[in-house]
Amino acid sequence: MITTELRTADHTNETGGILLGHHTRDAVTVRHAGTPGPAAVRTPTYFLRDLAHAQTLADKAFTTDRSVWVGEWHTHPTGRPAPSARDTATYRQLLDDTELGFHSIVSLIFAYQEGRWTGTAWTFHRQRVTPVELTVSRMGGPM
Numbered sequence: 001m002i003t004t005e006l007r008t009a010d011h012t013n014e015t016g017g018i019l020l021g022h023h024t025r026d027a028v029t030v031r032h033a034g035t036p037g038p039a040a041v042r043t044p045t046y047f048l049r050d051l052a053h054a055q056t057l058a059d060k061a062f063t064t065d066r067s068v069w070v071g072e073w074h075t076h077p078t079g080r081p082a083p084s085a086r087d088t089a090t091y092r093q094l095l096d097d098t099e100l101g102f103h104s105i106v107s108l109i110f111a112y113q114e115g116r117w118t119g120t121a122w123t124f125h126r127q128r129v130t131p132v133e134l135t136v137s138r139m140g141g142p143m
């Protein structure tokens, strides 16, 4: 899903989607990655998911394998493969929204460097941003 989206992504505007999966003791397994959705806002330096589209994907994933919304992925076509100040602010807002019930958010960021996309993963807790190891498993599902 992400690889398809990256292949077709233009290198001008950011794209992205939600990540759905399972929290285990000290890891998060991502099973599904969403597409941006028709109402997503995409600019060279900013991406905002289509909330209705995200909700539909989340409902579907929950029915399929009890996956829940664990985070987001997006691209930095011209930026660094690390969360921007704006990304950090967005994740803080999600964490502060008690209705959403996040205790952490996984952020996958893909930057276009030297002719290819490089991915990095981060977890956001209330006051901390931690780089995490990205383990890609083909067994896991339609990533």
Ligand SMILES: [Zn+2]
Pocket: 074, 075, 076, 083, 084, 087
């Ligand atoms: Zn960003």
